[in-house]
Each structure stands twice: as C-alpha cells, then as structure tokens.
Amino acid sequence: MTQQYPAEEQDIEASRPHPVVYTIPGMEQAVIQANQTYKTVEDVHLKLDVYYPANYQKQALLPAVILIHGDGPKDFLKNIKDDDQYTSWGKLIAASGLIAVVANHRSTEVLTNVVGVSNDVDDLITYIREHHKRLHINANRLGIWTCSAGTPFALRAAFHETPAFIRAIVCYYSFVELKAYYQGLYGKVDATLDTTIPEFTEEDFDEFSGRDLLLRRTRDSAPLFIARAGLDYPELNAALDLFIGEALAQNVALTIMNHPSGQHAFDIMDADARTEEIIEATLEFLQTHLLQ
16 A cells, blocks of 8 residues: 555644745846755756856856755655755845755655655755855855754755864754654554554654764754744654753854744745744854854
8 A cells, every 4th residue: 555644744744835935136136056866866867956056157166055855755865956946046146146956856655665765865965065166165164044843854955074174054943853743743643544653762862863863973063043933833842842942051142033834844834034033043153253
C-alpha cells in the first residue's frame, strides 16, 4: 500500500505557496540562472536556481544565501523551487545585494527518507562550494534560510562541525527538532489505520536536534535569526522555545522576532505590519552578517 501523509502534514505543507507578502525595489529585476542540476539520484534530477542582483557585474564573488525548503509529499516538492514563495524570497535576497540559491531536495516521505534528504542538503552545499567561481559566489560567506520541516536538515548542516563558511542562519516557523516533527506527523495517527510508522532511536533524533547540535558544536556558531509564529503548531513551538532557551544559555548570537498573531507560513499568509517588519529585519540581518 502506498503510504500517505497524515492529515496534519497535509495542513502543514499542502497548499501551494503564495508570494511573500513584502516587496522591495529592484526585486523583479533580479537576474536568474535556472535549472542547474546539482545532483541526480534514483533518476531524479535535483535542480537549483541562482538569483543575482540586477546590477551585479560578476567581477567579484558575492556572498550567497541558500534556501532550504520544508517537507511534503513527493509530487508537492517536485518543483517547489519554482513556487511563488521561494521565487519571491530569491528576488528579495537578490535585491538586497546578495546572491540567493533556491533548490529542490527530496521528500522525507513521511520520515522514511530522512537520510536521503540530509544527504541532499549536504550535497547541495558541497556543490555550491565546489562550483563557487562559476556561480560567482564567495564560498566562505554563505548564509542559510530555512523554514518548517526543512530546519532539522539545515541546522545539521550548519551546526555539525560548525563550518566557518556558514556566516548566518535564518529559521522561519521551524521544527528545530526532528522528534517534534515526528510527533506532529504521527502523534494523532489512529493505531488501527494501515499506516507504517517509521522507528527512530534517541540517537537518530539527536542527530537532527537543534539543541543537541548546539551542545556538541566545536566552535562558536553563526549568528541565528528566529522568526516565530505565535499561532503555530503546538509541537513546533514547544520545541522551538526549548531550543531558544538552550541557545540563550549558551550565549549564542541570537535574534528572535515573534509574530503573536502569525500562523505557520506567515510570510505568505499574513499580510500585516508585523510580517513586513520581520521580513525587513531578516534581510537586514543577512546583509549585516554576509556583506559587512
């Protein structure tokens, strides 16, 4: 039987993304190099798009922000980089004077393909660094923007061995713990249903745990920006709040912006002043830590 996403996951990631509810001058003039294959696996070509500032002459290598999207069914994620949410974020970042890399990774397939997605994210970063000159990217000044259930994989890439080339990390409405995502997917599944539930050890969960990765890091991590949605999923915010507490206890360079009335995906769902304030601050954060 083909495994289906539980109802809660459909709520979390199912609707096609809308554009970001914030614009800045010059974003529609971004120069885009599209559909470069960074990896082929199981006959699937995983592709990336690179967004450049409109006036960029490519004489110098610019810092870049790598966007790590959330999770969902395979068909939903197949061309997720082309959806309005990610194309608009790419344009916003490019108009802010940085390069944006927007890529597809595979689905976790309701957490049966966690290792595959982790490998995709690692391979994406490796590809960008190995081809940085052709892409006109400064390989030593990279940022990560991630959201939702893409966050455990992005944080693992950013915190494991704390690579010095990661200079900024942005997390929007994020499952910072794989265990919290697991609970969100399977905590309310009726045991009588014909649904195969994947099994994880505590060591497996720790490998994709923001708190555990912070505890095991070998050097100071990059500055971290967290955008929290007050009306988000309970499992998500409970884990996020614990992660924030651990980051503060470890004196991490941390910026937190809470949207009290914001829902999951507030950057595309809630067109209000607080959303605009958070997005504007996000772009300033990336400029500060990557350009200066």
